[in-house]
Amino acid sequence: MTVLQYVIAGLVLSLSAIYLYFKWIYSYWSRRNVSYITPRFLLGNLEYPWAMKRGFVGTLADAYKEFKSQGKRFGGLFILHKPTFMPVDPDLIKRMMTVDFQHFMNHGNFVDEEMEPLSANLLNLEDEKWKTLRAKLTPTFTSGKMKVMYDEMKACGSQMVEYITTLNSERKPLDIKEIVSCYSTDTIGSCAFGVDCNSFKNPNEGFRKYGRKVIEMDFWTALRMFTIFSSRK
Known part of the structure; x- marks a missing residue:
């Protein structure tokens, strides 16, 4: 056999092995x-x-x-x-x-505490780091503290209602996704950090601005996430 034939045979075997591997994986x-x-x-x-x-x-x-x-x-x-x-x-x-x-604590998500600190949250962390963070956050969500948060959430809801009423009176379309995102941002800012964001009046406020970046997905971000998921064990 010539060198070219060996190369072709090697490629065929490699591609066949990859195909069989994925076929087996996808029968899981x-x-x-x-x-x-x-x-x-x-x-x-x-x-x-x-x-x-x-x-x-x-x-x-x-x-x-x-x-x-x-x-x-x-x-x-x-x-x-x-x-x-x-x-x-x-x-x-x-x-x-x-x-x-305890059997479902790991979600297989991307975490890079050094380059992207926000990725190291309760939904992404695994094993001991997850247990440690959960232990720290659990006291935050007692029934008494949740009752206090309710008033903050209600205040944020009033801002949302006011915003929707204004748009309705001006006959402007409602972007439900943006409205819910602003409400979520205001609630988190108020309950977790004690900051009055009022994203409805200040759409470029810091919390909303960077919160929007977290969920934005362009081609390069998608390609990067694809590479990360591919390389993880």
């Missing part, structure tokens, strides 16, 4: 008799980074609606080559987050 849920959404090669159930329409959250929302419409209590997804469990039934979710939370 079927081997466990769990309903799942058919994945696409390499990406799983994700969209192509250069043709994103729904985004990561939209993809998960579509999957949830699909399982729910089928009357399933849970289902399976694939984030690239990683099998991902999606609970649907509220009672099951409650049990996972309370009685059995």
Whole structure:
């Protein structure tokens, strides 16, 4: 055999091995008799980074609606080559987050405490770091403190109602996503940091400005996240 033939044979074997590997990975849920959404090669159930329409959250929302419409209590997804469990039934979710939370503490999310400190939150951290942060935050959400937060949330809600009323009187369209995002920003700023953001009157206020950046997803961000998920074990 010539060198070229060896190279071609090596490529064929490599591609065949990759194909068989993904075929085996993508049979994970079927081997466990769990309903799942058919994945696409390499990406799983994700969209192509250069043709994103729904985004990561939209993809998960579509999957949830699909399982729910089928009357399933849970289902399976694939984030690239990683099998991902999606609970649907509220009672099951409650049990996972309370009685059995020690078995579901790791979510496989990206964390870079040095370069992106905001990524090191309770939803992303794993193992001992997750337990430590949860222990610190648990006293914050006692029934007494939640009652105090209620007044702050109600005040933020009044600002939201005032904003919607103004737009309605001026016959302007409502951007529900932006309205809910502003309310969330104001609530977090008020309850967690004691800051009156009032994002409805100050849309470029610091909390809202950087909160918007956290969820923005352009091509380069999508490609970066794709690379991160691909490289994680």
